[in-house]
Amino acid sequence: MRKPRPFSEKAFKIGIPRSFFYYIYPGLWETFFREIGIEPVVSRPSSRKTLELAAFITEAEHCLPNKLFDGHLAEIVDKVDMVFVPRLLSSLKGHISCPKLSTLPDAALAEVARERDVLCVDINENVRPLSKTLLELGRKLSIGKRTVRSAIENAMRAMKDREAELDQRNKAKTKGKRFLIVGHPYTMHDAFFSESILRKLESLNVNIELMSFANNDVPESFIRWCTSNKMYHKLTTISKGEYAGVIQISSFNCGCDSMMIEIFRNILKEKSIPYMVIILDEHTAQAGTDTRLEAFVDSLEWQDDSSSVS
Amino acid sequence: MTHLVFPNLGNYTIALASDLSCLGLEAWVSTATSPEAMKLGIEAAPESACLPFKAHLGLFIEAANAGVEYALMVNSIGACRLRYYRYLLEKILKDLGLKIHLFSLGYDGVKPPFIRYFDPDLLPFVKSTVLAFRKIKVIDIIELKTWRTRPLEISPGNTSRVMYECLHELNVSKTSKETMALSRAIPARFSAIPVDKGRNPLKIGLIGEVSVLRDKFLNHNVENILGSLGVEVRNFFLLGAEIRNIFHIELGNKNTRKYLAKLARPYLKYGGGGHALESVAHTIRCAHEGYDGMVHLCPAGCMPEISVRPILRRVSLDMDIPVLQCSFDEHTSSGGVTTRLEAFVDVLLERRKKKSGSEKVQKEA
Numbered sequence: 001m002r003k004p005r006p007f008s009e010k011a012f013k014i015g016i017p018r019s020f021f022y023y024i025y026p027g028l029w030e031t032f033f034r035e036i037g038i039e040p041v042v043s044r045p046s047s048r049k050t051l052e053l054a055a056f057i058t059e060a061e062h063c064l065p066n067k068l069f070d071g072h073l074a075e076i077v078d079k080v081d082m083v084f085v086p087r088l089l090s091s092l093k094g095h096i097s098c099p100k101l102s103t104l105p106d107a108a109l110a111e112v113a114r115e116r117d118v119l120c121v122d123i124n125e126n127v128r129p130l131s132k133t134l135l136e137l138g139r140k141l142s143i144g145k146r147t148v149r150s151a152i153e154n155a156m157r158a159m160k161d162r163e164a165e166l167d168q169r170n171k172a173k174t175k176g177k178r179f180l181i182v183g184h185p186y187t188m189h190d191a192f193f194s195e196s197i198l199r200k201l202e203s204l205n206v207n208i209e210l211m212s213f214a215n216n217d218v219p220e221s222f223i224r225w226c227t228s229n230k231m232y233h234k235l236t237t238i239s240k241g242e243y244a245g246v247i248q249i250s251s252f253n254c255g256c257d258s259m260m261i262e263i264f265r266n267i268l269k270e271k272s273i274p275y276m277v278i279i280l281d282e283h284t285a286q287a288g289t290d291t292r293l294e295a296f297v298d299s300l301e302w303q304d305d306s307s308s309v310s
Numbered sequence: 311m312t313h314l315v316f317p318n319l320g321n322y323t324i325a326l327a328s329d330l331s332c333l334g335l336e337a338w339v340s341t342a343t344s345p346e347a348m349k350l351g352i353e354a355a356p357e358s359a360c361l362p363f364k365a366h367l368g369l370f371i372e373a374a375n376a377g378v379e380y381a382l383m384v385n386s387i388g389a390c391r392l393r394y395y396r397y398l399l400e401k402i403l404k405d406l407g408l409k410i411h412l413f414s415l416g417y418d419g420v421k422p423p424f425i426r427y428f429d430p431d432l433l434p435f436v437k438s439t440v441l442a443f444r445k446i447k448v449i450d451i452i453e454l455k456t457w458r459t460r461p462l463e464i465s466p467g468n469t470s471r472v473m474y475e476c477l478h479e480l481n482v483s484k485t486s487k488e489t490m491a492l493s494r495a496i497p498a499r500f501s502a503i504p505v506d507k508g509r510n511p512l513k514i515g516l517i518g519e520v521s522v523l524r525d526k527f528l529n530h531n532v533e534n535i536l537g538s539l540g541v542e543v544r545n546f547f548l549l550g551a552e553i554r555n556i557f558h559i560e561l562g563n564k565n566t567r568k569y570l571a572k573l574a575r576p577y578l579k580y581g582g583g584g585h586a587l588e589s590v591a592h593t594i595r596c597a598h599e600g601y602d603g604m605v606h607l608c609p610a611g612c613m614p615e616i617s618v619r620p621i622l623r624r625v626s627l628d629m630d631i632p633v634l635q636c637s638f639d640e641h642t643s644s645g646g647v648t649t650r651l652e653a654f655v656d657v658l659l660e661r662r663k664k665k666s667g668s669e670k671v672q673k674e675a
Binding site for chain 1: 356358359360388389390391393394397398401577578579580582583584586610611612613614616617618619620621623624637
């Protein structure tokens with residue numbers, strides 16, 4: 001990989017694809033780059049246009065988030081001096097990321113970001129904490145250590161603030177029984193995936209709560225994938241009294257979910273908590289998803305009615 | 311006699327099966343998943359599980375229905391879904407009410423639970439393991455001869471017949487002595503097949519995911535199809551090298567992980583789990599060695615292999631070696647696979663003609 005040219009006096013722009021690592025570390029990257037004096041350019045929020053752009057260039061059997069990543073990358077790659085694509089090997093100590101995340105920069109350099117400057121750093125919480133990774137990132141850009149340290153402090157704070165903001169926004173609006181929405185952060189927090197599902201549920205007067213990913217103090221289990229284990233931990237600790245049901249937002253060809261769905265189904269069956277999975281791909285029609293959500297919510301109401309009658 | 315089933319690894323199943331006698335077990339295996347087993351696996355498995363999972367499950371259900379008591383599969387510490395196979399297989403088999411005890415082997419200490427359970431005596435165990443390794447070597451010899459001879463044979467089917475005869479004899483040989491005697495006899499058997507030495511077969515490397523590379527049912531017998539199209543293939547999943555890499559043995563291993571990682575580094579810094587790194591490294595190596603093309607085989611949705619597809623395309627362009635990318639699932643038809651391979655071979659033959667044509671022009675100029 002070519003060594004990136006050092007940051008110069010002129011306004012240097014760095015492109016950040018709004019995908020994967022952007023959602024796993026919310027608020028971190030834009031703040032860090034801005035603090036060290038590089039203008040971050042985050043790609044536009046995912047939309048049909050992103051998908052259309054991706055359709056020409058992406059791998060047909062990728063999961064939808066990976067296709068969108070290619071679309072985001074293609075959108076910004078010619079508008080900036082350099083694109084940022086880290087190699088995400090682990091975002092949670094003791095765990096490993098989905099293998100696709102570890103090949104992102106190499107795949108990007110092979111096709112979409114061919115012959116462009118790609119800034120890459122290995123994020124591996126098993127080997128070094130995030131702060132050290134950011135130090136390395138600053139070193140690669142030849143930024144002074146003092147500037148980098150201050151930028152790290154501000155960026156970590158910004159990330160904590162953003163996570164708290166997300167948790168506040170995503171928690172249930174009212175007390176009492178609610179539905180839990182789970183999914184990887186890069187599907188669940190990407191409005192392109194989740195917006196229509198959440199709006200539909202709200203229109204059905206369902207009290208929803210999106211699962212939080214802020215807590216890294218998660219006990220290790222036999223599940224080694226970072227985000228999957230956080231979901232597993234959440235589902236093993238909830239009870240029927242708190243949650244009327246669990247809805248998982250997933251993507252077609254998500255390898256992690258294909259195995260995890262069965263495991264989650266088993267856990268929730270034992271707790272008698274109704275569970276539904278919505279699998280999205282680029283062909284998913286709104287009407288189909290709406291129908292399934294209506295049916296799920298209705299069936300739970302009938303269950304409640306019949307149990308209260310008897 | 312107590313039976314044990316383990317997932318088939320193509321012809322290598324023969325070698326692995328012989329290692330069970332010291333444990334008091336007889337192998338209930340085959341060298342290819344059966345269509346019935348596949349059907350059972352597809353019915354019982356989660357819809358989006360990968361193809362090898364469905365094949366494993368189908369095989370275990372078929373075995374359990376036939377009264378087999380024990381099943382064995384590998385442990386994995388990698389990033390792909392293989393790690394969760396055992397958990398899910400056990401759960402599904404239990405839900406179906408099947409009484410088959412599933413063991414897994416690998417990365418679990420010097421005396422793994424599986425070995426401890428059957429507690430073999432040391433000497434027979436060592437002898438059995440040595441025999442298994444010898445058989446792996448003989449399988450490699452048989453396969454290499456098959457790959458070289460099949461594109462040159464005059465009567466189609468002769469090579470396959472000799473191959474199956476040799477494999478059958480290997481299967482029934484019970485001692486190292488018999489195995490070595492067979493190994494010495496193999497070259498003569500293949501030399502006896504009438505061939506046309508004037509042909510200049512294309513050379514294609516097969517790379518990708520383990521199960522699909524080796525299981526002739528899952529890959530619709532790719533090696534045979536290519537061989538009968540006049541192609542000399544090389545299958546780059548070699549069990550000997552694989553086992554050596556797991557145990558970090560570099561002696562006698564041309565394809566160490568270190569070497570392959572070094573080869574692939576300009577294009578792929580870290581292996582993405584599974585055999586993604588090997589796929590890239592072997593493509594680069596084959597380009598250097600003058601192969602005409604590569605065929606990349608993987609199950610549909612296979613996380614590591616799909617994620618390196620863009621990288622393989624880049625290697626293909628940079629090093630001028632065509633790479634055909636095939637993915638397999640339960641709906642893949644043999645006709646479709648054959649058509650794609652035929653088209654690919656045609657393209658490679660055209661390229662060769664063009665290249666030699668342009669060389670001739672250059673020479674004359």
